[in-house]
Amino acid sequence: MACIWFDEEERQVLNERYSLAISRVREIAQEQHVPADFVSYFHRTAKFLLLCDEVKTRLEDGTYDRDPEQMRKDNRALYEDILPEHYGVSFANPSYACEVLGAEMGKLLCFLYAQERGLIAYLFEGKLEEA
Numbered sequence: 001m002a003c004i005w006f007d008e009e010e011r012q013v014l015n016e017r018y019s020l021a022i023s024r025v026r027e028i029a030q031e032q033h034v035p036a037d038f039v040s041y042f043h044r045t046a047k048f049l050l051l052c053d054e055v056k057t058r059l060e061d062g063t064y065d066r067d068p069e070q071m072r073k074d075n076r077a078l079y080e081d082i083l084p085e086h087y088g089v090s091f092a093n094p095s096y097a098c099e100v101l102g103a104e105m106g107k108l109l110c111f112l113y114a115q116e117r118g119l120i121a122y123l124f125e126g127k128l129e130e131a
Contacts, residue, residue, distance in 0.1 A: 014129060025049045037101055041091055041109055044081065045116065051077055052119050059123070078120050092117065 029046035032039065055074055058064035065071065081090040091097045091113040098106030 022050070022053050025053075038105075041097075041101060041113075044091060045113065048078075048081075048116060049119075052123055056123055059126070079117075082117065 025046050028042050029050060031042060034042060051074070055064065055078070080086060082092050087093050089096055091100075091110055094107065094110045097110035097113070100106065101109055
């Protein structure tokens with residue numbers, strides 16, 4: 001999935017930055033040194049981003065569509081927290097986010113959490129550079 005907007009040198013820089021970002025996301029997934037109210041938010045967000053990275057890797061290496069059962073599992077996992085049975089305790093739900101994170105941070109982090117779901121389309125369209 002080559003991007004027509006970047007030359008090879010820019011692409012290499014993007015790949016290096018992406019690798020560093022994913023490494024940091026892996027750390028965040030294990031992080032415990034944040035206020036207790038925010039631990040779940042950051043862990044769930046990191047889990048989602050790491051799933052996106054796993055899917056991205058399989059899409060790029062051509063193995064994604066070889067396993068229909070894994071595709072179903074990935075699809076479920078990508079949307080799981082916004083399904084009706086989970087939405088009540090999803091950070092994509094403004095009421096829940098504000099209840100857990102406080103009114104001000106809840107609004108902001110709910111917005112960010114919902115925006116992250118937009119990565120799914122970019123992921124499957126091969127346009128992560130635009131995300």
